[in-house]
Amino acid sequence: MTPENIKSEVEASIPGCQLEIVSNPSPSGQHSLRIDPAHAVAIATFLRDAEPLRLDYCSNVTGVDWPGKEISEKVKVKKLVDGVEQEVEEIRKTQTIGHLEVVYHLYSMEKKHGPVILRMRTEDRAERVHLPSLTPVWRSAEFQEREIFDLYGVIFDGHPDLRRILMWDGFEDHPMRRDYVEPDDFEYEPTAHDEVLERARQHRTVMGPL
Amino acid sequence: MSTATEPVRILPQSPANSGSDSGEGQLLEVSMGPQHPSTHGVFRMDVVLDGERVVRLKPVFGYLHRNHEKIAEHETYLGSMPYTDRLDYICSLTNNWAYALAVEKLAGIQVPERAEYIRIITAEMTRFLNHAALIGFLTQDMGASGTPLMYAFRERETILDLFESLTGARMMCNYMRFGGCRVDLPAGWLDQAKKFAATLPRFLEEFERLLATNEILMARTQGVGVLSKEFAVNAGVTGPVLRASGVNYDVRKVDKYGIYDRFAFKVPLGEHGDTYDRYMIRLLEMHESLKILNQALQDIPEGPIVDPKTKIRGFRPKPGEAYGRIEAPKGELGFYLISDGTANPYRYRVRSSCMMNLTVLEDLCIGHNVADVVVILGSIDIVMGEVDR
Numbered sequence: 001m002t003p004e005n006i007k008s009e010v011e012a013s014i015p016g017c018q019l020e021i022v023s024n025p026s027p028s029g030q031h032s033l034r035i036d037p038a039h040a041v042a043i044a045t046f047l048r049d050a051e052p053l054r055l056d057y058c059s060n061v062t063g064v065d066w067p068g069k070e071i072s073e074k075v076k077v078k079k080l081v082d083g084v085e086q087e088v089e090e091i092r093k094t095q096t097i098g099h100l101e102v103v104y105h106l107y108s109m110e111k112k113h114g115p116v117i118l119r120m121r122t123e124d125r126a127e128r129v130h131l132p133s134l135t136p137v138w139r140s141a142e143f144q145e146r147e148i149f150d151l152y153g154v155i156f157d158g159h160p161d162l163r164r165i166l167m168w169d170g171f172e173d174h175p176m177r178r179d180y181v182e183p184d185d186f187e188y189e190p191t192a193h194d195e196v197l198e199r200a201r202q203h204r205t206v207m208g209p210l
Numbered sequence: 211m212s213t214a215t216e217p218v219r220i221l222p223q224s225p226a227n228s229g230s231d232s233g234e235g236q237l238l239e240v241s242m243g244p245q246h247p248s249t250h251g252v253f254r255m256d257v258v259l260d261g262e263r264v265v266r267l268k269p270v271f272g273y274l275h276r277n278h279e280k281i282a283e284h285e286t287y288l289g290s291m292p293y294t295d296r297l298d299y300i301c302s303l304t305n306n307w308a309y310a311l312a313v314e315k316l317a318g319i320q321v322p323e324r325a326e327y328i329r330i331i332t333a334e335m336t337r338f339l340n341h342a343a344l345i346g347f348l349t350q351d352m353g354a355s356g357t358p359l360m361y362a363f364r365e366r367e368t369i370l371d372l373f374e375s376l377t378g379a380r381m382m383c384n385y386m387r388f389g390g391c392r393v394d395l396p397a398g399w400l401d402q403a404k405k406f407a408a409t410l411p412r413f414l415e416e417f418e419r420l421l422a423t424n425e426i427l428m429a430r431t432q433g434v435g436v437l438s439k440e441f442a443v444n445a446g447v448t449g450p451v452l453r454a455s456g457v458n459y460d461v462r463k464v465d466k467y468g469i470y471d472r473f474a475f476k477v478p479l480g481e482h483g484d485t486y487d488r489y490m491i492r493l494l495e496m497h498e499s500l501k502i503l504n505q506a507l508q509d510i511p512e513g514p515i516v517d518p519k520t521k522i523r524g525f526r527p528k529p530g531e532a533y534g535r536i537e538a539p540k541g542e543l544g545f546y547l548i549s550d551g552t553a554n555p556y557r558y559r560v561r562s563s564c565m566m567n568l569t570v571l572e573d574l575c576i577g578h579n580v581a582d583v584v585v586i587l588g589s590i591d592i593v594m595g596e597v598d599r
């Protein structure tokens with residue numbers, strides 16, 4: 001089934017939902033569907049249960065970080081230069097806020113087809129990082145959504161047990177984010193050298209001598 | 211991974227958990243692991259017990275977490291290949307293949323026929339050694355100290371010798387490349403492999419006879435940890451654990467990746483979904499692997515082993531994404547890659563088969579004795595290198 005067919009079928013049976021086809025230029029040809037988080041659980045349940053698709057197996061769930069970018073565009077502006085109006089090129093910079101994305105790869109064990117790829121986006125990367133959990137639909141998402149919460153910081157509403165899974169409970173940051181910076185805690189190294197030695201020295205100057 | 215609690219403590223009494231003064235009905239929380247011989251690495255289970263019975267079980271892992279995915283995002287595509295060996299360190303060649311397959315999908319690379327045959331030969335050998343070793347470990351967990359494991363390891367060593375003469379390393383093979391394999395088979399390797407494959411039916415017969423109708427094996431595994439068909443599918447369980455529950459789903463048959471459609475082999479299925487079926491499926495799959503291995507050793511053609519047009523250095527796939535998966539010995543192993551056109555992947559994700567199979571551990575163990583937890587965990591077949599990544 002092509003993404004176009006799935007899109008029209010889902011939109012016909014779930015009123016008000018929005019789907020967008022994300023085309024993939026790679027030779028793999030695995031196009032995906034971006035769904036709106038408000039209807040995500042309804043869409044997922046439909047995909048799992050509706051007859052021609054029966055996507056009963058959620059194979060892979062993962063997060064992708066898309067940090068905000070600085071987009072610079074050249075704009076022609078009319079300006080008064082030495083009393084004469086002239087067209088001058090100016091570079092205008094805009095900052096996008098970026099978002100976190102969650103990707104679901106679905107297959108059907110019954111019909112043996114797939115993958116159908118779903119994507120969801122958070123609104124930004126700082127405050128509004130809530131997405132609905134699809135664990136009630138596919139149990140296989142449980143650990144993988146916990147992992148995304150742990151490593152990317154997406155908060156899944158409706159997840160039965162949302163805790164850190166790979167990092168320890170007291171850990172604070174989300175290490176898979178692209179702007180993650182390692183904390184400045186000097187790890188013991190028996191023969192500290194180069195950058196390690198430099199980091200250790202800087203650490204000492206901040207913390208004072210041991 | 212959560213911080214370690216004290217190994218054993220008695221939970222405070224709740225109205226539901228109040229018993230007589232004799233202590234009956236009190237729940238006991240036990241931390242099994244992380245340093246426990248049956249956990250196959252550093253893995254912990256928070257088990258709540260009512261007497262001997264398991265009431266709750268939470269798997270806790272991450273002790274071997276090294277953020278393999280983050281490392282790979284700072285590495286070139288080829289540079290991640292040796293790291294994939296370290297995921298499931300018993301089956302490095304299938305890990306290589308899964309990663310190579312994902313990159314080949316991403317960049318649209320073709321693989322020459324001889325390389326496909328070599329991949330299948332090495333992958334089926336890997337499956338054979340993994341299943342043999344697993345049955346050894348499983349019986350070891352049940353108290354058969356050593357004998358079946360040593361039988362399995364004897365064959366495993368021979369396979370590892372073959373791997374060593376082919377790739378230069380016993381376990382960390384780093385052998386597959388995008389569009390083929392790294393080196394051609396050395397002179398005489400095929401004859402050695404054929405000779406070895408001819409001895410395997412005898413080993414299988416001996417191994418089966420050693421354990422078949424063994425009373426302890428039957429008593430400890432039959433009816434223990436039953437996994438239902440519908441739940442297995444919903445929980446994303448794959449590989450032999452899934453097929454032991456009677457779901458006919460083998461990525462080799464479904465995706466027909468590589469050239470698996472040329473080989474005649476069957477997919478064994480279980481009936482009850484218990485631990486015994488999971489043990490039996492592995493034994494039957496070894497027979498099927500042997501069939502594929504014999505056909506591949508017979509039919510392997512001459513020719514190049516890597517697509518000459520593939521760029522090894524300066525490899526930059528066009529922007530896009532791909533998800534490639536194979537039937538690894540432990541289940542579906544997938545790699546999800548996003549390229550932004552540079553030399554490093556923008557996103558690199560490992561879909562670990564062992565970690566997904568752990569999802570069902572609690573559901574399998576509840577209601578069983580604490581000693582059965584060890585056996586059920588053994589039959590799921592986990593390797594912490596892949597669970598934690």
